[in-house]
Structures are given as structure tokens and as C-alpha cells.
Amino acid sequence: MSKIIVAIDSFKGCLTSAEANQAAAEGILQKMPDAEVIQIPVSDGGEGWLDAFLSATSGQLVDVLVRDPLMRPIMAQYLKQEDTAVIEIAKASGLTLLTPEERNPMVATSYGTGQLIVDAVRRGCKEIIVGLGGSGTSDCGIGMLRAIIDAFAKGGSWDEVHQLEGIHFTIASDVTNPLCGEYGAASVFAPQKGATPEMVTALDARARQFAEKSALHFGYDRQEMTGAGAAGGLGYAFLQYLNADCRPGIDLLLDAVRFNDILEGAERVITGEGAADSQTLMGKLPYGILQRAKQYHVPVTLIAGRINDYQQLFDAGFSQVECINPPALPYEEAIKPETAKENIRITTSMTCYQ
Template identity: 65%
Template sequence: MKVVIAIDSFKGCLTSYEANQAASEGIRVACPDAEIIEVPVSDGGEGYMEAFHAAIGGRLEEVTVRDPLMRPIIAKYLLQGEMAVIEIAQASGLTLLAKEERNPMVATSYGTGQLVADAVRKGAKHIIIGLGGSATSDAGMGMLHALIDAFAKHNKWDDIDAFKDVKFTIASDVKNPLYGEKGAAHVFAPQKGATPEMVLRLDERARKFAEMSAKHFGYDHSLTAGAGAAGGLGYAFLQYLHAESKSGIQLLLETIQFKEMVKDADLIITGEGSADRQTLMGKLPVGILEQSKVPVFLIAGRISDREELLNAGFARVECINPPGISLEEAMKKHVAQQNIQECVADMVKKN
């Protein structure tokens, strides 16, 4: 029996690697002779760089950059030959700030630009940007300023020629535009510490920046799907660096040749912290399902809309947690690992 495990992180609880390991232990309990392949996965946010590193190798480059409040920190990105994978949360992530420090009016994406600059200097010709977990809502202006500081001869964007042979791909499942009711500020800034007044100001700032940029270049990507990702960083990459936008999970699965990996598998196990009908809107487990022609089991810490998930094609949909467990208890790492192990063992025994 060949089983492929590709479970997303249980945010705030387990990494993809840890969740995969727990599921693997469950399979060994139920089927000691099983061939097990563990695939760390991410949809573009937390763990994206590590997922690529596990899949394609390369080296993790450490760079001193600025965090969202312009404090020096060490951030990493992956360099494999002429490909670089940058996870913007490394330099511009919400987790880098204490709760009382969150303020998207001042938080900057400058550090992400420093990572891009370092990758270009070290010969990267294809740079994949994982957009997720940002603390910023600056429409990528901070990132662009960092690139101007690094490469512009006369402090002007048009003077830069460092990117003429560099391809950028942004990896995100966010489809929001840069501004407006469904834009970066209105939808995402409140969780980054924005008050209602700040949201309006951020939205207006992004709109004015887009108008100025469109006038300069003669084209406008502010309403392109994904422009609103990562506080508008998606827009900056689309507008200024001619980036291609791809689904984060699909890009990862294509790179690691997931279809080839699972073509002779008997079973695939995927999962995430919480599964419901929103899972069907392009989230990681659906990306796994779409690439698979064998039964796919879905596990999660919380399950809603089970029938819709089953109707979408998942062979089994199971909650790892026993009834009545408190959220606090369920979020403990060792408890979640044990619950995954027991749930998967039971599923495989009944398969």
C-alpha cells in the first residue's frame, strides 16, 4: 500500500512537516508495511519556502533586512540555481510584530524588497514570491523603495535595468483587487490592526498610488485578480515587475511533479486546521484533490459543510478531535499530533 501525505499547517499549532509526521505514525499503526511519502505543503503563506526546500533542495540564504517597523532582523529565502523562493512573511510578516505594534499605516514591505534585491544580486532569474501573512498594507511601496535604493542610479524606478532578464511569479490564492470594497485595506487591514478610519485612508492611499502608476506606465493592474494580496504587494509585483500570478498550491505541486508522485498511490491524505465550504474556493486540500486520481482523505481540526466536501470529491472527511474537547486543549501540539495519529490510523483501518 502506497500512501502520500500532504497536509497543510494547522496554524498556531503544527507545521505541515509535523502534521505529516503524525499522520505517518498513524498509518504505520494501521498498516506497518505501507510505503509512505510525506510532502510538506503550503499555499503561499507560512511554510512555503520550507515546502520548496524539502522538494527541490537548494540553500537557505540569510540576509539582514528591515522588519515592518524598519528594525534590523535576519530573514531567509531559498536559492536553488537560478530560482529563488521568497516568503514575504520572513521580512514583512504579521508574526514579526507584537499585537500592540500592529499598525498598517506605518508597517512597510521594505524588507521584502531587500530580499528580492539580494536574490537578484546572487543571480536569480526566476523569483517565486509567496504572498501570505503580511503585516503591511502599503501597496508594495516599501518593497519598491528598497529596490530603488538597491539598483536605481538616480533614485528613479525607470533607471533600473537589473530586472530585464528576471521572471517573477507571485504565488497566492487571494483574488482581491488592490482597492475598493473588496480591496486590500477593506478586507485584510483590520486583522493587521487598522481602525475603520485607517481602512479608509489606506484604501485612498492605494487608489492614488495606482492612479499615479497607471498614468506613468500606461497600463493598470490595480484591479487584476491578486493585486490586493499581502496588503497590495501583489499589485506592486504585477504593475512594476510584470509578475505572473499563479495559485500557490498549484505552483508548488507543478514544481515537485506531484501528479507523477501520486499516480501509483493507493491513497492520499491531506488536511488543514479548519475545513468547510471555503476550502472548496481554491484552498490547499482542493489543490491536492484536483491533481489526484486516487482516493483523497481530508482531515481537519474543525469540520463544517461535510456533505459539500464529500460531494466535491473527497473520499473521506474526518475531524481529528473527539467531541467536547476544548479549543485550548485541541491546540496543544502534543494533543493535536496524537489526535491526527489516532484519526488517520482509524481511517486507514476502515479503508
């Protein structure tokens, strides 16, 4: 019996990881009805991070009343697994919580993410894993830190917070940008959160000032570390104030599901994303899966709705690279969920095993 692993990222705005996986599995089974198809919902720390962990591991969802980026009350969730908490910052501080007209990173706050951390700590969690994708904020994590101070120091100062001693934080991010400058959080990411050029300049200056003051306080400066610019500078706050480790989100998830064990005896892995090109090779989810599969000499098929840089993808080690959409298919039709599902089914049934 052939063993096929399916681990496809979400097609943003179209299909979740689980939906894409299911369509691929159906296509495989049309051609290979006796195959053992193992579906693994995946995320690199952004959209679907919590759902991926929940599907792959045990635990319970905890509901918490928190503040959204505009300080409005909303219900958010995190996953509790014994003394480990898995947090997706987009649940409390996400861009999708704001309408396009509401997006303003000058005022949007990460306060709600801090409230999720506070709740997890109060429930006895000693290990906190945080997915940093999909933020609607660019406040360097100041809002998150303020929520922690408000809860544990009665609004005093950070030095009065002692409840986090002995708690280990790990942030999941594939963003390597520093906090400030040309490649920093404000310059690269704030425009998609509603920032004008003038706002970008002001946000970058605010981040630089915050980092300088923080460095004077602690005696070290982590604004250049990998991940510092993630989630509007939330990465920096975790690194500087919470001594977090930063790891690629896909590695954290694959470790959690014991992916290396699942690879034993597999005939093929199918992964994918909405659009694949040379940037896929810069630490994105399908590339992380490829690196694991290479260790076990398992071939990897990459599927996507749009593909460029075919040769670079082949040179990186993908054994097959397949666009699910016919060349003449209009974009508006291609992104319809039912169309995408059917094209994934056709692709995996007709081309992946030639």
C-alpha cells in the same frame, strides 16, 4: 505494498505541515506497517512556504540582513536554487514579526521584501518565486519598490532601474481580491493587521491614488487583476511594476515536487488543514491537492481540527472527511500540539481505511 501520500497544511498556531504529516504517517503505519508513506510538506504561499520548498527540492538558504515592517534590522532568508530564488515575504515583512501592540499598517513597510529581491538579483537569479502569505503590511508594495530603487537607482526613480530586465517573477497567492474597494486589500485584510475603520478608509484611498498614478505612468492598470489585493497590495506591485505571473501557491509547489509523478500508483492521498468548510473549496490548499489527485483517480481523505459543510466537501470529491477532535474536547486542549498530533494519529489509524 500500499502507497499513501500525506500532504497536510499547517494547523496554524498548533502544528507545522511537517509535524502534521509525521503524525499522520505514524497513524497509518500503526495500521499498515508495510505501507509506503510519502510525506510532502506543503504551503500555499504563506506560513511554511520556504520550508516546504526546502524540504521538497534542493538549494541553499541565503541569509540577508534586511528591515522588518518597522524598519528594524533583522536577519531573513530566502532559498536559492541555481538561478531561481524562492522568497517567503513573511520572513521580512510578516505579521508575526510584530507584537499585537506594534501592528499599524499605516506605517508598516514591505521594504525588507525588496531587499531580499535585490540580494537574489545580485546573486544572479533570473527566476524569482514569491509566496505572498502572512504579511504585516498594507503599503501596496511601495516599500518593496523603494528598496529596489535605493539599491539599483541610488534613490532615484523607478525608470532608472534596469537590473530587473530579463528577470521573471511569479507570485504565489490564493487571494483573488482586487487592490481597492469593498473587497480590496485594506477593507478585507488590514483590520487583522491592526487597522481601525478610519485607517482602512485612509489605506484604501492611498492605494487608489497610488494605482491611478501608476496607471498614468505605465499606460495600463492592473489593480483589478487576481492577486492584486494579496499581502496588503504587494501583489499589485508585482503585477504592475514587475510584470509578475500569479499562480495558486499549491500549484507552484506541487509542480516543484513533481506531484503528478508521485501520484502514479498511489492508493490514497491524505490532506488537511486546521479548519475545513466550504471556503476550503475556494482554492485553498487541500482543494488544490484534490484537483491533482482526481486526474489520477486517487481517492483523497480530508482531515481537520474543525469541519463544517460536510456535504459540500463530499460533493466536491473528497472520499472521506474526518474531524480529528472528539466532539466534547475543549478548544484549549485541542490546539495543544501533542493533543493534535495524537488525534491525527488516531484518526489516520482508525478511520481512514474503513
